Amino acid sequence: MTLPPEPDDAELERQLRDSRGLEAAPEHVIQRAFTIWQPRRPAAAPPSLLQRLVAVIGFDSGWTALPAAGVRSAAARQRQVLFTIGSHDLDLRIRPQPGEGFVLSGQLLGPDVRGELSVQVAGHHQRVALDTLAEFRFDAVPAGECRLVLHLAGADCELPPVLLDAP
Amino acid sequence: MQAPAPEAPDAALVQACRAGDEAAWRQLVRRYERLVYTVPRRAGLEADAAAEVFQATFTRLFRHLDSLDDGARVRAWLVTTARRETLRVLARPAPAEAADDEVLERLVDGSPLPDELLGALQQQHRVRQAVQRLDERSRRFVELVFLRDEPPPYDEIAARLGIAVGSIGPTRARCLAKLRALLAEDV
Numbered sequence: 428m429t430l431p432p433e434p435d436d437a438e439l440e441r442q443l444r445d446s447r448g449l450e451a452a453p454e455h456v457i458q459r460a461f462t463i464w465q466p467r468r469p470a471a472a473p474p475s476l477l478q479r480l481v482a483v484i485g486f487d488s489g490w491t492a493l494p495a496a497g498v499r500s501a502a503a504r505q506r507q508v509l510f511t512i513g514s515h516d517l518d519l520r521i522r523p524q525p526g527e528g529f530v531l532s533g534q535l536l537g538p539d540v541r542g543e544l545s546v547q548v549a550g551h552h553q554r555v556a557l558d559t560l561a562e563f564r565f566d567a568v569p570a571g572e573c574r575l576v577l578h579l580a581g582a583d584c585e586l587p588p589v590l591l592d593a594p
Numbered sequence: 595m596q597a598p599a600p601e602a603p604d605a606a607l608v609q610a611c612r613a614g615d616e617a618a619w620r621q622l623v624r625r626y627e628r629l630v631y632t633v634p635r636r637a638g639l640e641a642d643a644a645a646e647v648f649q650a651t652f653t654r655l656f657r658h659l660d661s662l663d664d665g666a667r668v669r670a671w672l673v674t675t676a677r678r679e680t681l682r683v684l685a686r687p688a689p690a691e692a693a694d695d696e697v698l699e700r701l702v703d704g705s706p707l708p709d710e711l712l713g714a715l716q717q718q719h720r721v722r723q724a725v726q727r728l729d730e731r732s733r734r735f736v737e738l739v740f741l742r743d744e745p746p747p748y749d750e751i752a753a754r755l756g757i758a759v760g761s762i763g764p765t766r767a768r769c770l771a772k773l774r775a776l777l778a779e780d781v
Contacts, residue, residue, distance in 0.1 A: 433778055436770050439721070443740035443773075446718035452631035456645045460623045460652040467614040467659075 482512040482577075482586045510586050512577060519575070521591065524567060529591050532564040535577070543578040548591065554578075601727055603780075608665030611656075623652060626672050629719040633676035636715070637706040639683060647679040654679075673716055677707045724776040731755065732769045739766065 434442060486509035510517040515537035522530045531546060535557055544563045545554035548571045555563050568591065575586040602610075602618075607625070610618030627648075634647040654675050655668070662671060684706060725736050738751050739762075745751075752759045 433774055436767065439770050439773060440740060442718055442721045443725075443736065445714070446722045447741055447743065448632070449628040449715070449718055449722060450632045450635050452627040452648055453641070453645070456631070456648050457623060457627050459645075459649055460627075461620050463649070463653050463656045464616050464619045465656075467612070 482510050482517075482584050484508060484510055484587050508589055512584050512586070515577075517575075517577065517586065519589070521589070527567045528569045530564065530566055531568050531573070531575075533562065535561040535563075542580065545576045545578065547574045547576075548572065603666065604668045605665035608659065608662060608668055612659050619656070622655075622668070625723070626669070626719070628722070629669070629715060630672055630676050632715055633673060633707065633712070634680040634683070636711060637680045637684060639680060643683050647676060647683060650679045651676045669716060669719065673712050677712060680707060720777060720780060721773070724773050724780065727776050728769070728772055732772055735765055735769050736773070 486507070488505075488507040490504045490506050504523065506521040508519045508521070510519065515535055517533060517535050519531065519533040522532075524530045535542070535544075541557065541561075543554055543556045545552065546565050546568060548569050551569050553565050553568070555565065557563055570591045573589045573591045575589070577584045577586065602621070604622075604625075607618045607622045611622060630651050631644055631648050634644040635641075639647065651672060655672060658671075662668060725733055725741075728736065735751075735755060738754065739745055746754070748759050748762050752762060755765075757765060
């Protein structure tokens with residue numbers, strides 16, 4: 428819906444007079460709309476370049492079997508690692524990908540979850556943008572010490588390294 | 595938390611709401627109450643139904659505060675949402691004894707709230723908001739001359755404002771120029 432060009436005097440006078448037709452809402456209706464308000468947790472300010480983001484591992488499940496009855500294979504195992512980065516959490520799932528290394532997937536949780544994630548293992552490097560659900564996925568990540576870096580507006584955060592090894 | 599300035603732009607009000615400032619929410623409701631209420635009323639809804647649309651529209655705004663791509667677009671967002679809520683109410687099956695032929699005819703027509711009308715309402719809202727940002731003398735002049743259902747005669751206007759009748763014309767031109775400048779800032 429585009430705005431009209433700025434009006435001349437005659438048109439502005441007409442718009443002023445027409446604006447009398449903007450009907451005031453009854454005060455009780457306005458007061459009721461005020462009550463829609465609920466306390467909000469302010470979105471965390473994006474980290475500035477001067478801020479040093481510290482990430483810690485909050486949880487590491489180790490290798491656990493996936494709930495697939497009757498299946499015994501390395502491919503049926505998963506490891507979950509939960510990182511805490513300020514007001515965000517990063518949920519990382521690691522699954523072996525037979526013949527192709529590992530699949531790393533997960534989700535960034537918290538306010539204003541926009542950014543990118545990169546992974547580096549030896550000479551292998553990938554970088555992906557978080558999708559609309561703040562999820563990510565890396566395929567064919569080779570074994571070794573894995574370094575993930577979360578790229579947010581104004582700051583990067585390197586997560587503690589995770590060793591990708593066979594379950 | 596200090597309340598946003600009365601002349602704070604929409605984007606600043608939305609940002610303050612996101613930050614948990616209830617005073618900013620109230621200011622946002624006050625700023626748009628006429629526009630949001632007028633949309634359903636122009637579609638022919640009675641006061642109760644218009645109030646329902648009003649509440650639903652601002653409820654949706656509160657729930658979508660974080661997902662508004664551009665806080666400066668909240669005016670267009672509110673009008674679009676108010677129209678959608680109005681159409682939703684209009685589409686309800688009407689009780690036989692309360693059938694409003696005029697409303698039903700408009701619904702059948704398919705255009706109870708055409709884009710042109712909504713555009714005009716938004717422009718009228720912009721103009722009214724610009725009036726609120728005028729200096730006090732200019733605002734009083736504009737309100738007396740243009741916003742009364744029956745503007746008083748010139749000699750009464752001159753007496754109320756403490757000006758000569760002969761200066762009403764030039765004052766009118768100056769006020770309109772100030773309004774136009776304010777409108778040019780608000781794009």
